Amino acid sequence: MNWDDETDPGTSAERLVGAAADGEDQAVEAALRPKDLSEFVGQEKVRQQLDLVLKAARQRGATADHVLLSGAPGLGKTTLSMIIAAEMNAPIRITSGPAIQHAGDLAAILSSLQEGEILFLDEIHRMSRPAEEMLYMAMEDFRVDVIVGKGPGATAIPLELPPFTLVGATTRAGLLPPPLRDRFGFTAHMEFYDPGELQRVIHRSAGLLDVEIDTDGAAEIAGRSRGTPRIANRLLRRVRDYAQVRADGRITREIAAAALGVYEVDARGLDRLDRAVLEALLKLFGGGPVGLSTLAVAVGEERETVEEVAEPFLVREGLLARTPRGRVATPAAWTHLGLTPPQAAAPGNGQQGLFGA
Numbered sequence: 001m002n003w004d005d006e007t008d009p010g011t012s013a014e015r016l017v018g019a020a021a022d023g024e025d026q027a028v029e030a031a032l033r034p035k036d037l038s039e040f041v042g043q044e045k046v047r048q049q050l051d052l053v054l055k056a057a058r059q060r061g062a063t064a065d066h067v068l069l070s071g072a073p074g075l076g077k078t079t080l081s082m083i084i085a086a087e088m089n090a091p092i093r094i095t096s097g098p099a100i101q102h103a104g105d106l107a108a109i110l111s112s113l114q115e116g117e118i119l120f121l122d123e124i125h126r127m128s129r130p131a132e133e134m135l136y137m138a139m140e141d142f143r144v145d146v147i148v149g150k151g152p153g154a155t156a157i158p159l160e161l162p163p164f165t166l167v168g169a170t171t172r173a174g175l176l177p178p179p180l181r182d183r184f185g186f187t188a189h190m191e192f193y194d195p196g197e198l199q200r201v202i203h204r205s206a207g208l209l210d211v212e213i214d215t216d217g218a219a220e221i222a223g224r225s226r227g228t229p230r231i232a233n234r235l236l237r238r239v240r241d242y243a244q245v246r247a248d249g250r251i252t253r254e255i256a257a258a259a260l261g262v263y264e265v266d267a268r269g270l271d272r273l274d275r276a277v278l279e280a281l282l283k284l285f286g287g288g289p290v291g292l293s294t295l296a297v298a299v300g301e302e303r304e305t306v307e308e309v310a311e312p313f314l315v316r317e318g319l320l321a322r323t324p325r326g327r328v329a330t331p332a333a334w335t336h337l338g339l340t341p342p343q344a345a346a347p348g349n350g351q352q353g354l355f356g357a
């Protein structure tokens with residue numbers, strides 16, 4: 001299952017550096033998931049805040065407030081929802097927005113919850129409108145109205161629910177209607193991880209996978225993991241294959257760099273597509289500005305692929321900027337590809353780019 005199919009026009013799931021989970025990820029992720037807050041690497045703020053929320057609820061012997069987890073794919077939302085259940089010593093029910101087609105589907109789930117149970121609603125921004133409205137009441141008053149019958153004879157039968165904790169996850173917090181957002185007692189915004197944190201994720205996973213890796217090897221993989229633990233774990237598995245087949249199984253910086261070279265993931269985590277986009281922008285269009293459609297034709301990809309698969313990371317890395325006049329390469333893009341920016345042209349001819357020369 002592809003958890004983020006709307007930001008993902010098809011290619012990203014098969015990319016080694018795509019953030020959405022692929023089949024292999026799903027198979028191994030359960031084994032690599034931290035089981036409690038102390039094992040969860042990074043996200044210091046979120047961890048501290050969540051620790052307080054959960055401890056306080058435990059001390060009061062109450063159900064924890066509803067929690068919204070927002071952040072890009074692969075940063076640990078599902079993991080954190082399971083940790084919440086573990087910390088509260090409560091069972092967890094897992095479902096997702098797209099799985100709830102009708103309000104009745106949600107009513108069935110809600111009415112079967114036990115007291116204190118965690119309801120994990122993944123991709124909560126993709127729930128249907130009627131289900132969403134039912135959820136408002138359930139979250140606030142622990143009550144749902146079950147509609148029996150049709151037309152003028154339909155009646156609403158109120159149904160009391162046991163107190164439960166809703167944990168919603170979304171990659172698009174901005175898409176949540178404010179009434180839904182407001183009903184969460186606590187919102188955790190997950191940030192991308194810094195290389196040091198990813199290094200810890202990699203060491204931890206290597207331990208669980210029984211792979212020998214040194215500090216430099218972990219640092220090399222971390223630097224190419226695009227701030228995302230899921231990608232770090234995936235790259236680690238590919239490097240492990242290489243180390244096993246081409247060397248003695250131990251992962252060092254050289255082994256990691258050589259392995260990821262084979263997979264065309266460069267030192268900054270750019271893959272073939274990312275580099276093709278940058279290269280076209282620099283070599284064919286002098287660094288821009290150039291329109292998205294033209295750029296897409298130049299790399300032989302769909303507009304959407306360039307815009308939604310390649311560009312977000314290039315923008316985040318400060319290699320490319322989207323401007324009203326078109327796409328523009330930053331000086332860092334020239335440096336990254338080992339190219340020299342063209343000399344500053346005479347002022348006023350528009351070829352200098354927005355960043356000067």
Ligand SMILES: Nc1ncnc2c1ncn2[C@@H]1O[C@H](COP(=O)(O)OP(=O)(O)OP(=O)(O)O)[C@@H](O)[C@H]1O
Binds near residue numbers: 019021040043080
């Ligand atoms: N803080 C962390 N420490 C260690 N491992 C982590 C951490 N966050 C995530 N991971 C690892 O990354 C993988 C992906 O995490 P997870 O499935 O929780 O992401 P997600 O945010 O739910 O992604 P999606 O938006 O695609 O559902 C998991 O296998 C987990 O082991």
Ligand SMILES: [Mg+2]
Binds near residue numbers: 003077078079122169
């Ligand atoms: Mg998830």
